[in-house]
Amino acid sequence: MIEMREVGFGYHKPDGHRPDGQDAEGRAELLSGMTLTLQPGMFHFLTGPSGSGKTTLLRLCYADLLPTAGQMTAFGQDLRALSRDQISDLRRRVGVVHQEPQFLDHLPLAENVALPLTVAGEEVDMEALRDLLGWVGLSQHARALPPSLSGGERQRAALARAVILSPDLVLADEPTGNLDWDMSMRLMQLLIELNKSGKTVLVATHDLNLIRATKAQVTARVLRISGGNLQLAGADL
């Protein structure tokens, strides 16, 4: 599914700024020597302190960024060799939920959720769309515009949008960062259900309590980013 071999990533810094740890081309290395295989059907957590590179790793997974070192493939394709249309095709197989999801504010929620189908040129099955909105508990908000939704509702709407194309992989970047505990667990419950239906899930979070609570319900692999490297978390998680 997603395979990383000795992957590194560095940002170009503005001229004149040469931080420690820069690579041979003058980039400040954020990630280095990362080797990882996302196993199909598995629930993964990615944890680590703020700024450790969790979001960067997720962005690599849907080709929003390209690795600056090593080799990375998604569904058997080298990420660096993908054309722009192939990146679009990849993103139809990878659903993404951000900490602050963005919507098209001029479209009602139902149309926003169905947007991946619209842009893929596929017909929207209204019955399936209603079911999906019901699954995330947003049936009554189908006609609401996104700015009128609460944080938790936006997260659930983003999850519904992420899974409407039935992707193979669901990525969630700090999806509970702005939510209270009850709403966080409600969202995690949806992700668990997705995983149990066969989807591969990768959730980036720094909330260890959330990881522990989720692991009580599903078998999850916890990866920790520390010092730019990736390792399996210890027994405490």
Added chain:
Amino acid sequence: MRGLNLMALWRGLAGAEGGKGDRIVPPTGFTAQLTLFSAGAMAFLAVFALALALATGRLADRWSQELAGSVTVRVSAPVAEQEAEVQSALSILQTTPGAGQPRLLPQDELAQLLEPWFGPDMPVDALPVPALIDLPVTGDDFDAEGLRLRLEAEAPGAVLDDHTEWRRPLVSAAQRLRVLGIVSLVLIAAASAAMITLAAKAALAANLQVIRVLRLIGARDLTIATAFVRRFTRRAAVGSVIGTLAGMGGIALLPDASAAGGFLTGLGFQGWDWLMPLTIPLVAAGVGFLATRWAALKMLEAVR
């Protein structure tokens, strides 16, 4: 830039506003009005530039043909010898290849020609006015230079004027006016493209967040670009239809200058020329399509 998609252009013009593809782009009231107005104004100006180009083309052709269609022989001689010189010139002209029947202008026609300078009731026969012979040119084998030499030898008082001297600058001026009309059309098309590109870029920049969301959920560049292209193509087409009709109405209301004299011609369209302005909305739609498509694809390159 990827190739011109005529089907997309047609769908852009013919498709209903607010379709699924269009709805992914938020409505933009101000740029919509601006594009409509600009396309309309440019089409209005294009109609007049087209009319100018066509009219000056006609003018150049007409001057060229009418003045090349006849020559004038002027016979100047002492009064006692003039009649003999005229007869001599007429006999030469009657046997000139490629020429029609020569016609000696009678006194009253001469008086009409002189009237603007001397006023009415001028006793022309009291003046030493040269005789004028009008000779129609009917064939390609007419040799003006040969005739000039023959007249010099056999009727020294007769001088051939084939109008070349003053026809050339007139035709040249008319042709330059035609070129100016065509250059104006090209400039109008280029200015329209620039304005639509600017409006499209403004709309794209204002919707950068929308574009990012669309890319994130798997939209291809062409899908996103087409949503903008459809919108701007339609606005350019609708605006230019209005501008073209207004321009054609303005031309139709112009006074008919051709009635003032066969030599001049009106600015308006004649006959099938009236169909030519109808191509302006098609060109405007094409310009809108290409300009927006270029701007959209260019901007999308910056969004991963």
